[in-house]
Amino acid sequence: MEPWESCRTKDQKRETAAMVSLFSETEEEQWQRLKEEAMIDSDEDDANITDGRALVLPQDARKRKPKKSKKSTVFSKAAHIQQKKLTQSISTSDMENLLKKYRGAVADEEDEIGIDVTKFLQDDALESGEEEEGVTADELISSLLTTKNTGASKSVETTPSVPLVSLNDEIFSYEKKSVARQAVVNKKQNGHGSEANYVVKDPFSGDLNIVTELPTQALSKLKQSSDNANKGYPSSGVFYWFDAKEQPHTLSEPGTIFLFGKFYEKKREKVSFSSCCVRVKNVYRCTFLLPREGSSDTEIIKEINDVCQKHGIGERRIRFVERYYAFEEPGIRREKNRWAKLRFPGKYPGFPIMGEFKHIRAVMGASRSLIELFLIKKKLMGPSYLSMENFFPATERLSHCELEFVVDSPKNIKVDDTARPSPLFTLASIQLHTQLDSKGVTNEVVxxxxxxxxxxxxxxxxxxxxxxxxxxxxxxxxxxxxxxxxxxxxxxxxxxxxxxxxxxxxxxxxxxxxxxxxxxxxxxxxxxxxxxxxxxxxxxxxxxxxxxxxxxxxxxxxxxxxxxxxxxxxxxxxxxxxxxxxxxxxxxxxxxxxxxxxxxxxxxxxxxxxxxxxxxxxxxxxxxxxxxxxxxxxxxxxxxxxxxxxxxxxxxxxxxxxxxxxxxxxxxxxxxxxxxxxxxARSERIEYLLLHAFHDLKFVTPDKKRFDGKRGRQDLEDETKRKTKYQGGMVLEPKSGLYSDYILLLDFNSLYPSLIQEFNICYTTIERDENTVSAEIPPPERLICTSCAAAGLPSPCSHKCVLPKVIRGLVESRREIKRLMKTEKDPNNLATLEIRQRSLKLTANSMYGCLGFEHSRFYAQPLAELVTRQGRIALQNTVELIPQISPLLRVIYGDTDSVMIQTGIKDDIRKVRELGFEIKNKVNQRYQSLELDIDGVFRAMLLLKKKKYAALSVVDWQNDGKTYKKEVKGLDMVRRDWCPLSQKVSEAVLSRVLNAEAGEDILDYVMTHMKTVSDHVRAGNYYGLEDFVISKSLTKEPESYRGTAFPHAAVALRMKQRKENVRVGDLIPYVICEGEHLNDKAYHVDEVRRTKGIRIDVEWYLSSQLYPPVMRLCEHIQGFSPEQLSEAMGVACHVRTEREIQETLIVDDFSHCSLFKSRDLSECFPTAVPLQVQCTRCHQVVPIDPHKYINDMFSASKTSFPNEPFELYNCVNCGQSLSVTYLANCLTQMCHKIIQQFYISGGNAAAVRAVRAQFTYFRALFDVPHAPGCSPAIKAAHRNLALRCLGTDQKLYTLSGAARAVDVEPVDHLFFCADSFYRRMDHLFLNVGNLFVSI
Incomplete structure (x- = not known):
């Protein structure tokens, strides 16, 4: 008797024994093959499908495409041998009689031949959560084995309606269980350099002591023999799953999913778990096909049959259903549509999507994996307990698990809702030591x-x-x-x-x-x-x-x-x-x-x-x-x-x-x-969250994006971040300097998820098509679908605002958990709650990414653009509101979702707190879901550039405000390519700057300290070798680096020559010693220790590692000059030219500032007055727009774009060249008139906004490039071909030519003029109309 026979009833055993003796020990694969041949032979009358037929069975075997011969395996050989015995034992007439008997007994509503198509066009609410499947081989054989005359009954399960989004956490119980957890397997409880310098050090000279008692026993439990592991298990059980894999259709046992986890057993109140693999067979694929308008059901079914027959899909069923669609595929109506639903076994490849279809407009779901279909249809939300029915031990094992079972249908797998604690796991941590072989080629394990x-x-x-x-x-x-x-x-x-x-x-x-x-x-x-x-x-x-x-x-x-x-x-x-x-x-x-x-x-x-x-x-x-x-x-x-x-x-x-x-x-x-x-896989997590939500609402979801085989998803995510195609968040121009009064930091909580909720931004609500330039906030009538509106349901309906509802569920769950955390005292429960709130926060904050990631399955650029636009508006409105609250407040910096406000208060944290709450309340009154909050208070702050600052954060700002913590963002000292000595010196200088008392001479301390440090470095006996080590990561193989500017690559090459293991991603530590070229001067730390006579290049470290970061820290302190620092340190001072300063400002301003990332300035600044001048020749008023001029030239004739420099400013009417000096004078006069009108108007908030927009427009008009999204050719034309800079020799130069012609000092007068007025906007934030109200 086989082991699996113990899992069956007595009647089944007798019948099975009879069949085994008759059919000579058949296998599951032979029964599947038998079923296919039987079904084919019985379907000759079904070759021509009449109108109204929704079910399509396999065609005649003579018309089927012959199968290609496959490479024989152990399984296939056994199958072929026993198949011969089957065909010899059963006659054709007997087989037909059995099939007729079976079909008469098991009459499925979808298997009826004369079925009407219109039956399937009713509301699809009758469908259960799990899709119906065709008759499997095992169901057929089970019926054949039954000797009773009664027909096999099919159980119909009624499942309750599924809520929109099931995101509520499970009920968290704080009460102790009455029964303690039982041990699973052999539970064991165990209670338990000198400073480097220039001399050679023996690596093994010092002893290492073990401070943790290690177990002395050997391996205590071996895996059970597979012969006995699977005996004695019932036909139903509970299984905790945590991993899965599908078997491709090209391998053995196609259409099978392997579930891995732990099998739950309870004997005499003792719970135990064993590693287990469950093979789920007969998983079906599901594809939705949208018919073309005017095509009949017969034509659609015939085309689907022809395609399936051509690609060897022998079994299939088709039905027509109504499903919603809301995504980016062009030509599909974003409402309820009528789809043809095709289902076929997973052993066949997916439905082909390449090529033209005559009666099919779109194909959805053809590329979906069996794993995805299984997880979505079975509603498996991560690792959980599953109940299994009708499973039996595997006769031939395919895994290393202790137990292995087979389930013939996904119908036999369901989520088990019984509350049980998760099983305890076994963990193994592996560490290898490898080194190159004697040839220096292959890594070997030592x-x-x-x-x-x-x-x-x-x-x-x-x-x-x-x-x-x-x-x-x-x-x-x-x-x-x-x-x-x-x-x-x-x-x-x-x-x-x-x-x-x-x-x-x-x-x-x-x-x-x-x-x-x-x-x-x-x-x-x-x-x-x-x-x-x-x-x-x-x-x-x-x-x-x-x-x-x-x-x-x-x-x-x-x-x-x-x-x-x-x-x-x-x-x-x-x-x-x-x-x-x-x-x-x-x-x-x-x-x-x-x-x-x-x-x-x-x-x-x-x-x-x-x-x-x-x-x-x-x-x-x-x-x-x-x-x-x-x-x-x-x-x-x-x-x-x-x-x-x-x-x-x-x-x-x-x-x-x-x-x-x-x-x-x-x-x-x-x-x-x-x-x-x-x-x-961050984006994949969000994809699955949305797949579950939309599947529950009967939506057809988009297919996965096809990736380049040489690049992974993470590479594409990083590439998309570098190539954003739409305007991002707003970054305000920082007002650099040292601030000694309180700085208030305000931050929007989860800005983008909150905006999605605030404005109901969703795939289902935003109108858009391929010609949509800018999506708009949905009106109220867009919050209900046509079907629900006709039924008189309230707005918003369940089919709309799916994305906001998903996010709202996450946010509300996190809010509830944080409320529980305030009262929880148990450390273990508190840790669990912390993990749950972190996971909810990470998930909610990642939701926006699925909109803007180009290779995401749910990519929708119009929606992402709308979210960021509303974010810029929210930040801009907040910036404009702050001066209206108090004229003393000054916004010194802002970035995407936060603003920094100079309060002018030096010694009263209470007033700062009250001021923050006032601003917070006034801003939050404007929104329902969007919330501004106090993120922190800075006692002192050194603001250098965008995303570069250091500050003393007040830890207890809600109380006395006496505890401070240093916070550093983006400065040199936090990067690893600066040596430890550089970081120590920068840290000391920064600490003194931030903690300076009133009236203290900071610069005097800095100069004295840097002189002392320089003297110690030159002395050579004060700092250790480790203070000079620089670490840099290898981003590619050392041999791939070209040039002499990569010292870490040169060091890595020498390491490989010594047969040391060097791989991409490793941090290479090196020091710079005396020598000629930089690559030749770089040595590994161990090389310096082993070799005598190598000396640190102290002058290089002073000029390249110490001087630059300290200079940047102090350059915004009043009275500082680079010459003072260079003199104190005894190094040469590099004085930047005006051109270098200007180029630095250009990069800093416009590489991050979102105001200038629009390709069309008229769209970005719709209220701005364009610059127009009178032509000196034809006297016509003509516009001046250098970006439009170059874009028009390039689009008009891409092949004949000029290769020689050209004049940028010409009259569009007569072609006359316009003087740069004349245009600069016109721009200056226009700006003075704008300022004059500003003061006449009283300087109210509206005037401030208008002036800011106008001057920013001028700044963008003459900046290069004004849009980082411009093509490289356009950027090159701006820099290398457009004559815009006027030199002292009265000749025009390009930007690149101006950098070389330093002797004639070329200047871009128009940019200089626009930039000077742009910087004057800081003085216009004051509400002049309120200055004299009290007089």
Missing amino acids: AASIAVYRDVNIDSGMKTEVSECFTGIRQISSVAALPLNLEAYCQSKGLPGVKNFGNERALLTWMASTLGNLDPDIVVGHNFIGYTIDILLNRYHELNIPRWSTIGRLDIKRFPRSQNGNSNLSNEKEACIGRLVVDTYLLSREYYKSTNYKLESLATQMGVAGITDGRGSFEPGLTVLGNDIMKSSKDLFHVLLQLLNCAVLSVRVVAFLDAIPLTKRLTTLAGNLWSRTLYG
Whole structure:
């Protein structure tokens, strides 16, 4: 008797035994093939489809396209052999009789031949949440096996109506459970450098002490034998899933989804979990096809059948349904439409979308994966418990899990709503040490360490005590055998589980076997995806390691192909299917801001410690182990201890970030795969959240964007950020300087999500088409669809404002959680609530990104443009309101969603607080969802440029305001390409500047301090070598760098020559020493330590690392001059020319300021008066618009665009060249008239807005480029061909030519004039009309 027979009833066993004896042990694949042939033979009468037929069955076998021969496998060979036995045992007439009997018994409403199409055009509310499926092979065989005459009944489930968006968090219980959690598997509880200088240092001279007691037991639980693991399980059960993979139609068992998780068992009140794989078969694809107007149902069905038959889709069903559409595909009405719904088994490829269709206008859903369809239709919102019916153990295992089951239909999988705690997971942290082989070509694994953590809680803070540890090392050459007492020595020193091996193959075989026996649910590593897994797979493949696929849970036989540096790394990720990969490098870049993402640096910044009380000089993957070290037990102990310490540090970084519970919570909000969230797929999370919401409302959703195979989604996201095609947020011109009075920082809470709610911005409400230039706020009548309006339903209806409702659900849930946090006292509950509110905030703030990311599935540029436009308006209105509240207030800076206000108050925090609340209340009165709040108060502030400032933030501004914290944004001192000495000096200067007392001479201190520092640097005995180390990241292979301006690349090349492991993304530490060229002067820190006679180039450091950042910190302090600083430091002072200053201002002003990013200035400044002058020749009044002039030239004749410089300012009527001096005088006179009218009007708020808009228009009119979105050719024409600068020789020069002709001092007079009046706007913010009210 087979093991799976125990799961069936007695009657089924007898019938199954009879059939087995008759049909000689048939398999599921043979029954599927039998069913297909049977269905084909019985459908000869259905070849011609008549009107009104909505169901299409497979055509005659003689008309079907012959299948291509596939490569035989173990499964296919067995299938072919037993299929012959089947055809020999059953006659054709017997088979027809059985099929007739089956069809008479099981009459599905969609399987009737004479069905009327109009039946399916009714309201689709009768459909359940799960789509109907065709008759499967197993259902057919089950009926054939039944000896009773009664027809098989089909159960009809009624599901309650689904709410619009189900975003409420589960009920959080603070009461202690009466029954404590049961242990799952072997629960174990364990209670538990000198300063560098110029001399050579022995890396292994100091001892490292273990401060954490490590477990001494060996591997305590091996995986059960697969022969006994699946026996005795019932046909229904509960399963906690957390990962999934679909089987492509090109491989064996197509149309199958593999679910990975933990099987729930409860015996005698004892709960246990076992790793489990569930194979869900017969998953169906679903495609929607929009008919063309005028096409009949018969024509549509016939065209669909022809296409399916041509592409080998043998089984299918078609029905007509009504679905909504609201997205960007041109030509589709954004309302309820009539669609043809095509469903067919997932074993076939997707419906082809290429080519022209005669009766089909659009195809939607053809590229959707089976995983996506399964998650959406089954409403799986992240890891959760599932109830399974009619499952049975797999007869042939395809995974490394302890248990493996098969489910014949997705109908047998449902979400289990019973409240249960999440299972405890097993975690393994892996750390490798690799180094190049003797040829210096291939990375080989020398040592590996695995730290095991059992009973990990995935919903809250995880424990960080090691449960078990395993470490392996192999000898690197025949002349350097490992010490015989290595294992005993490490054991005596407190490091258990050490094993030594004679070669790399033995080491990797042990590692693969250990991972398979441990069977961890989570694998942790630093840069695991980008480096560790790639090394392992390459070495596994090269050495033909058995059980290599234990790195994941799917028993893969064929090695994946290497990605060769592809950032997508899809093959490497596929190898880890079934185990969650927690890469601390990826997660720290996602959720932790730092300048150095190396593991040791992250641990130091986070304040987490490993298992040692010190840090040795060994660094996995970088340090080269020589023969001397490999012969010493003591040195090898230090190496292996630090290797294990890195594995432990990775786990503690994960615990610090709360990465596991946070990503799980993000996944449950979005309804995607947990593994994808761990890989950082931000836009994919939002896509799934919207897919779930729109699917519940019966919307047809857009397909995924097609990516270039050489680039991943993250690359495209980064590229889109660099190439924004619409105007972004507003950045106000900073009023640079040192402020000693209180600065008030106001910030809009979640600006873009709030704007979406405030103005009901949604795919369903905004009218737009391909010709829409600027979308508008939807009127009230757009908030209800036609169907709901006809039914008399209230506005807004459920089919409108979907995006605002989703965001509102997130925001309200977060607000409720933050309310609970104020009263919660239990630290564990508080930590859980914090994770939940963080996940809600991250999700809500990411919603806008799906609109503006060009490669997003839900990309809608008009909507994104409308959101940013409303954001600019909100910020501008706030800036204009502030002077009206008090004339003493002055806006000194603003960026997208925040403004900084100089209060003029020096010593009364209470008044500052009251002032902030007053501004907040007046602004918030204008909105319902948009909310301005006090983000902070600065006691002193040094504002340098846009996005560059330092300030003393008042921590307790709501109370006494006596606690300060320094806040630095964008300054040199926070970047890693400045040496530590530069950062220390900048820190000291900045601290003194911000904390200066009234009347103190700051500059005197700065000059004295810098002179002292310079003297110490030149003396050479005051600062250590580490103070001069510069670190820079490799963005590509060292060989790919060209030129001599990349010292870190030169150092990396020498490291590779020494057979050190260097990879893209590594931080290369180097110092600049005496020499000729910069590349030749750069040395690795270890080179300086090992080589005598190398001296630091102190003059280079003083002039390049110390002088520039200090000069930039002090340049806005009154009385400072660069000459003073250069004299104090004894370095040469670089005096910038006026042209350099002007170019710097241009870049700073317009690279961030959104006012000048519109290509058409008349649209950006609709109220501005254009510049018009009278021609000196024809005396006609003509407009002056240099940008329009060049654009018109370029668009008129792209092929014959002039290659020689041309005059920019010409009369459009007669072609006369207009003098630059004449135009500048006209502009000056016009600006004076505007200022005169401003004062005559009384200087009210309306006048301020008008003057600001007018002068900003002039500034943009003569700036280059006024729009960063302009093409490179247009920009080049502005800079290199347009004659606009007048020199002292009265000749005109281009901008690029003016930079070279310094001797004649060319000046762009029109830009200079416009810029000077633009800067005078600061003095126009005062409400002149209110000055003399009290007189």
